[in-house]
Amino acid sequence: MQTLKTITALMTRSPSLLILLALFGLFPIYTSLADLPFWNDVAMRIMLLGMAAMGLNLVLGFGGMVSFGHAAFIGIGAYCVGISQFCGLDNGWLHILIAVFVCAGLGVLIGFLALRTKGIYFIMITLAFAQMLYFFFVSLELFGGDDGMGVERAEFFIIDLWEPLRLYYLIWSCLLIISIVLMLVINSRFGVVLQGIKDNESRIEAMGLAPLRYKMTAYIISAAICGLAGVLFASWQEYVSPDIMHWSRSGELMIVVVLGGLTYLSGPLIGAIVFFLLEEFLPELLHIIAPDYTENWMIIFGPLLVAVVLFTKGGVMGAFNKLRIMALYRGDAK
């Protein structure tokens, strides 16, 4: 009862996350009424991307550790499904369990080596480990190598929702659970220390706390979350290949987090929505201006990214908050 109270109290602190979760929860009702089942698929993709980005954001936004290899954990999570099925394990719950444990274990290993370093070295080491895993799976002929391997939608035998929506609500529930977990983590004593490390590591050390332990824990949690996202991603795509752990995917994940807003719990989800909208509508925009170059939408997306870095602070959520504060002050002046 007490925990439930804490959770509800915390939820009111992140209204934007709450609204988004509710919207995603109700979305299939709208698509079934408007007869647009295609959009369920889009919403699932956004939720999966957002989920992984939320995992990354724990280290990136709240811990200040620029990990450039988180796509590897998503890939490992996805391969956990493929390899488990290859070995004859079809139970989806088991896949999730395996993936979370494997990714957490890898998180311990990589974190132990990478967290000894700082700054550029940390960025590059996380990238190197991701590349290592990428090349490992590229050259692993047993599991399809470069071509990847097909995956069947896993059996989650306890959940028996209306068939097409089964996966949708599984993803949504996982997103909900991860949101609650992250909410609790961020607002706990642990979360406060973690954010303190981001601001000033030596101050935390001077207080008699060991920053490494906190950073390590955050890294492991975020690895496990990305592993879970990978499991669901494999089920959604019914296919897994090394491509999802390519280093540019780690970059994409970072873009999603920053677009939405680094220091906000709901930032990654909003970033995923913005990323999807850009990906969807930039080609359409190009189609109007230069019909021949519809496929080359990256030519706008790239500079847009540079512009976001140069001219904005705090992504979409940051801009929104700034507007809100400005409106508040204007209200005071009257």
Added chain:
Amino acid sequence: MTITLLLEQVFNGIQSGVTLFLVAAGLTLILGIMDLVFLAHGAQVMVGAYTATAITLATNNFYLGILLAIPLTFASGYILEFLIIRHLYKRDHMEQVLATFGLILFFNELTRIGFGPAALFSNLPPSLSGFVYILPDTPYPMFRILVIMVGFAIAVGIYVLVTKTRIGAMVRAGASNADMTAALGVNIHMLRRFVFSVGACLAGIAGMMLAPLTVVEPGMGEPLLILSLVVIIIGGIGSVRGAFIAAVIVGLVDTVGRVFLPELLRSFMEQSAADGAGPALASMMIYILMAVILVFKPTGLFPPKG
């Protein structure tokens, strides 16, 4: 495993090592001096390869291609620094990662629009496509020997420039403390622009030399970028000497490992298992090397003093 094959692979390794060094030298100065995570350095390799190949194809003259491409890549670096990069020095690492990631997307797409998604091919002029006998019965492509020699010459040139000249002193001072160097009257903005353009030019030269050896296609610089990042991490960020030694080590380990590791595994493993694990292990080897080195020396083999 014959001595001929081994010798050939060692030469290939050195050749890929010195090419890697050209990319890594610029990058290590950019990272070390300006503290800038510049991921689009691979795009500079692409710029060099494309300009050289395009001019070669248009004029049918390989030497003219190289001759014109060098100042063009220098200019592209200069312009890029002036337009975008100088606004990023004061930003944190993550913002630099994102902005330069955006630049990669832009350059790759621009190349795709300009030259089409298919790869370009250019042939070596007859005067360079011969063979040299490194042992009485071991022919080796002349162009690769030339690449090795040019790479070594540039390495010596950079070493002299950085350690013996006034500009080099300023560059080193800038690497250890940019603010103090500026306070001593060095125009740090011009110094940065110069170093950045030289880095772009070196990466461009690497691209030009790789163009006849590999495919020239959009995104060709990225694998090289990742490799050269590994090189400068192993060598110690900001150290040109470290970059050179690490580049040759990585080039050798990568090239020789790919050929001999599967064979080595086969000698004490089952055939099928060795065939599966060999290539996997070979492509991971340099990353394993990097991880091992960093466990013992977290700032690389030759961290710059200060």
